[in-house]
Amino acid sequence: xxxxxxxxxxxxxxxxxxxxxxxxxxxxxxxxxxxxxxxxxxxxxxxxxxxxxxxxxxxxxxxxxxxxxxxxxxxxxxxxxxxxxxxxxxxxxxxxxxxxxxxxxxxxxxxxxxxxxxxxxxxxxxxxxxxxxxxxxxxxxxxxxxxxxxxxxxxxxxxxxxxxxxxxxxxxxxxxxxxxxxxxxxxxxxxxxxxxxxxxxxxxxxxxxxxxxxxxxxxxxxxxxxxxxxxxxxxxxxxxxxxxxxxxxxxxxxxxxxxxxxxxxxxxxxxxxxxxxxxxxxxxxxxxxxxxxxxxxxxxxxxxxxxxxxxxxxxxxxxxxxxxxxxxxxxxxxxxxxxxxxxxxxxx
Amino acid sequence: xxxxxxxxxxxxxxxxxxxxxxxxxxxxxxxxxxxxxxxxxxxxxxxxxxxxxxxxxxxxxxxxxxxxxxxxxxxxxxxxxxxxxxxxxxxxxxxxxxxxxxxxxxxxxxxxxxxxxxxxxxxxxxxxxxxxxxxxxxxxxxxxxxxxxxxxxxxxxxxxxxxxxxxxxxxxxxxxxxxxxxxxxxxxxxxxxxxxxxxxxxxxxxxxxxxxxxxxxxxxxxxxxxxxxxxxxxxxxxxxxxxxxxxxxxxxxxxxxxxxxxxxxxxxxxxxxxxxxxxxxxxxxxxxxxxxxxxxxxxxxxxxxxxxxxxxxxxxxxxxxxxxxxxxxxxxxxxxxxxxxxxxxxxx
DNA sequence: AACCGCCATGGAAACGGTTACATAGATGTC
DNA sequence: GACATCTATGTAACCGTTTCCATGGCGGTT
Numbered sequence: 001x002x003x004x005x006x007x008x009x010x011x012x013x014x015x016x017x018x019x020x021x022x023x024x025x026x027x028x029x030x031x032x033x034x035x036x037x038x039x040x041x042x043x044x045x046x047x048x049x050x051x052x053x054x055x056x057x058x059x060x061x062x063x064x065x066x067x068x069x070x071x072x073x074x075x076x077x078x079x080x081x082x083x084x085x086x087x088x089x090x091x092x093x094x095x096x097x098x099x100x101x102x103x104x105x106x107x108x109x110x111x112x113x114x115x116x117x118x119x120x121x122x123x124x125x126x127x128x129x130x131x132x133x134x135x136x137x138x139x140x141x142x143x144x145x146x147x148x149x150x151x152x153x154x155x156x157x158x159x160x161x162x163x164x165x166x167x168x169x170x171x172x173x174x175x176x177x178x179x180x181x182x183x184x185x186x187x188x189x190x191x192x193x194x195x196x197x198x199x200x201x202x203x204x205x206x207x208x209x210x211x212x213x214x215x216x217x218x219x220x221x222x223x224x225x226x227x228x229x230x231x232x233x234x235x236x237x238x239x240x241x242x243x244x245x246x247x248x249x250x251x252x253x254x255x256x257x258x259x260x261x262x263x264x265x266x267x268x269x270x271x272x273x274x275x276x277x278x279x280x281x282x283x284x285x286x287x288x289x290x291x292x293x294x295x296x297x298x299x300x301x302x303x304x305x306x307x308x309x310x311x312x313x314x315x316x317x318x319x320x321x322x323x324x325x326x327x328x329x330x331x332x333x334x335x336x337x338x339x340x341x342x343x344x345x346x347x348x
Numbered sequence: 349x350x351x352x353x354x355x356x357x358x359x360x361x362x363x364x365x366x367x368x369x370x371x372x373x374x375x376x377x378x379x380x381x382x383x384x385x386x387x388x389x390x391x392x393x394x395x396x397x398x399x400x401x402x403x404x405x406x407x408x409x410x411x412x413x414x415x416x417x418x419x420x421x422x423x424x425x426x427x428x429x430x431x432x433x434x435x436x437x438x439x440x441x442x443x444x445x446x447x448x449x450x451x452x453x454x455x456x457x458x459x460x461x462x463x464x465x466x467x468x469x470x471x472x473x474x475x476x477x478x479x480x481x482x483x484x485x486x487x488x489x490x491x492x493x494x495x496x497x498x499x500x501x502x503x504x505x506x507x508x509x510x511x512x513x514x515x516x517x518x519x520x521x522x523x524x525x526x527x528x529x530x531x532x533x534x535x536x537x538x539x540x541x542x543x544x545x546x547x548x549x550x551x552x553x554x555x556x557x558x559x560x561x562x563x564x565x566x567x568x569x570x571x572x573x574x575x576x577x578x579x580x581x582x583x584x585x586x587x588x589x590x591x592x593x594x595x596x597x598x599x600x601x602x603x604x605x606x607x608x609x610x611x612x613x614x615x616x617x618x619x620x621x622x623x624x625x626x627x628x629x630x631x632x633x634x635x636x637x638x639x640x641x642x643x644x645x646x647x648x649x650x651x652x653x654x655x656x657x658x659x660x661x662x663x664x665x666x667x668x669x670x671x672x673x674x675x676x677x678x679x680x681x682x683x684x685x686x687x688x689x690x691x692x693x694x695x696x
Numbered sequence: 697a698a699c700c701g702c703c704a705t706g707g708a709a710a711c712g713g714t715t716a717c718a719t720a721g722a723t724g725t726c
Numbered sequence: 727g728a729c730a731t732c733t734a735t736g737t738a739a740c741c742g743t744t745t746c747c748a749t750g751g752c753g754g755t756t
Contacts, residue, residue: 001460001485003742014706019744027704046483048461050402051742054711059398060458061441069430075423082417082444091458093409094440096430110408110439112349113396113712114462136392137349248626275623278596351712362736367714375734399712402741461742 002043010039022047053114061091062301063115065107067123069096072273073290077143080294081119088302090116101125105133117301119143119294124186127151139304141297146188147315153304155296155316159189159270162286162320163196166240166268169322171204173329175238175266179211181225181250183242190217193242193270211236215246222249230257237265238328244269244276247283251327255280266328270320282325289318350391358387370395401462409439410649411463413455415471417444420621421638425491428642429467436650438464449473453481465649467491467642472534475499487652489645494536495663501652503644503664507537507618510634510668511544514588514616517670519552521677523586523614527559529573529598531590538565541590541618559584563594570597578605585613586676592617592624595631599675603628614676618668630673637666 008018013032021028021036039045053059062085066074078094085092093115097103101123108118118140122130127149134140134152142154170178180197183190194212201210213228215221222241226249229236241247247269251261259265261281269276272287296316303314324330356366361380369376369384387393401407410433414422426442433440441463445451449471456466466488470478475497482488482500490502518526528545531538542560549558561576563569570589574597577584589595595617599609607613609629617624620635644664651662672678 004744005742015743016707016745017705020705023744029704032704044484046457046460048402048742049458050398050407050461051711052461052744054396054398054402054713054741055743055745057711057744061462069423070427071423072420074427075417075419078426078442079418079422082442086444086446091455092442094426094430094442096434098434107439109394110397112394113398113400114409135394275626278623279626280628352714353712363713364715364737365735368735371714373715377734380734396712399741400714402743403712403714405714405741 001048002040002045003048004045006043007036007039007045010043011035050114059114059116060089061093061115062298063093063095063108063111063118063120065095065097065104065111065118065120067097067099067104067121069094073271076290077121077294080291080296081298082294083291084295084298084302088298090298090302097123099123101129101133108133108135111135117141117305119297119301121145124188139301141301141304143293143297144189147317150315151313153300153313153315155293155300155318157189157288157290157293158317158319159192160196162270162288163193163240163242164200165196165320165322166270166286167197167200168204169324170238170240170266170268170328171200173266175328176205176207177236178205178238178240179213179225179229179234179236181213181215181222181239181241181246183215183217183246185214187217190242197240215242217243217245219245219249219252222246222251223253224249226250226253226257230254230259238268239265240268242270244271244273244283244285247285247327248275248279251279251281251283261327262329268328272323276323277325281327284325284328285323286320287323288320293318349396350388350393351396352393354391355384355387355393358391359383398462407462407464408437409441409463410646411441411443411456411459411466411468413443413445413452413459413466413468415445415447415452415469417442424638425469425642428639428644429646430642431639432643432646432650436646438646438650445471447471449477449481456481456483459483465489465653467645467649469493472536487649489649489652491641491645492537495665498663499661501648501661501663503641503648503666505537505636505638505641506665506667507540508544510618510636511541511588511590512548513544513668513670514618514634515545515548516552517672518586518588518614518616518676519548521614523676524553524555525584526553526586526588527561527573527577527582527584529561529563529570529587529589529594531563531565531594533562535565538590545588563590565591565593567593567597567600570594570599571601572597574598574601574605578602578607586616587613588616588618590618592619592621592631592633595633595675596623596627599627599629599631609675610677616676620671624671625673629675632673632676633671634668635671636668641666 004018005015008015018036021033093111095107097107117138121143122145131151140152142150142152144156145154147154147156182194201207213225215225239250241250247267251267254261261267269283269285272285276283276285352366353363356363366384369381441459443455445455465486469491470493479499488500490498490500492504493502495502495504530542549555561573563573587598589598595615599615602609609615617631617633620633624631624633
């Protein structure tokens, strides 16, 4: 590969002049610039980004560290990140840690010196250990982690408020005996959704110990929960699953058992996965703006890079929005109006 | 940030010794190694990957250039790539070109000097222009591009064979009057699938001009095709859509029109998206092993890196497999047995 | 004509590592 | 005891850029 020395030599100028010419600096004669550019073209010169960033202390790359690169959540997140990154001419250095906190630390270390900023979505770990892993000297944004525990900037989805809002909606629709299918016990999102549900139930219906069935976010767990409901003949007129996949499993099982949705039992989910609008009946759910979370995080890190030095930390919490479909009864003018507004979603 | 000079000074050794100690080279006394490691730990030394790769000519990163980072295809692909990369301790430098060939060239240039190898999925462009964009000096693998046109290594899905096999299956099931809903005219995958369908029809049923309805891979296009079919009272007993989304749209419209699937009309798709098993009735389709394509491509580039110098180019074509579900009639012992085998899928 | 800026240019020092090579001391062999 | 060999260490070159600083030529002012 041709280097800038080759270009300089071919153009009959010094390396310094070649560099200035190629980077569009001032203080270069038009004639020199032409000679250098011609030489570069002829030698098929491509600047060595590694060397350039070593020298200029700027890499134009942002590290993205995720627990896993799998499924729709990841896909949406990276999509949002990429949109903003691409616009800013930034590349993404991607690394997945496959769940382990150790892997996260390793990935972040390995990125030292080749990124200008970092986006990280930590697995379940305490805030103290987390901030010990974060790199010094470059801005970092933490995604999908309770922002109140952070001493760095972060952006998160308000799972608590989302679950609260969904419960509120179901109560407004007239449902009273609402069961919840919970997510994994050690999952933060699941915990927050459960808490939102529980508090809303206590506040709005007075029920202080509503039925909560265990689950693990899988379709099968939703089906199993439905089985329990049916077999136990539990006095339930609605089910709020902590995510859509479980709601889908629940729907299948209810249909199989001949329980009509929403007439005999309403079902709601959380996430608004693409499948949600296609199941029968289409699922009422909370849409979480995952791509927006990614886009916001990227925008934040770019913001930090521009206003360098001023390391004011910022925290953003994104609100999910209710998507009303046919798995809940369409009753009450208030509910209908609400759905119409929320359905539009938001876009950064 | 502490540099290796700081570590060397703190440990009372030369920079060279510090480097050797930290990288586990031989020819270092245990005592020296201990001192260096202690110093590094105390100073929280983290090696500067950029500098390291400049010096060692090795970055431990692979570039991944994709037309777009969106949807399930991308998600699966990166998942496969990441699995192999992670195992090999490689990081991914990701860039999307948002469709344009120009963007691809730019992205690849910007990666020069920070990657050891490249995985690229080109948009629609001729082979000549493509190879002009590929970087010199490092191995590159082209994904999802007609391998026979390439003078570099590549891995692709055999869309032609997949469509041929699907058509063959439908014919074996007793269907004769099969219509095809085509994908975008300028899309390579769509063209190959159409060709597979056409040739299979000609060979197996003698029909040389089967009905082909236009489409663009969207759900709406599938619905529109179904409308045309119904309105025109075309003599068709089965529809083979060029992808699952169109098949899904077609299914919805048929149901809406009161056409029973598969009794009055069979419907098949291509891709096996997650939705395929959830629609009513569940969709018979060709499963394409996208994650495997990514994993294979990454494995190939790693292979090239190991056996350096030996630049033997290799081309891999992955076969899709038939997934039989309820959108086609379950008749014939032969078909049933076939489905049982194919259903297992394959895993690298 | 002497002086003062200005500006295009080149030399060289970074940036933070790796590694070829030289060196000095220790060890082994005859 | 002289010589060859081996081993741990240090010196310095190098990877490909950017950029600070010195320099010299030039035009304009007095």
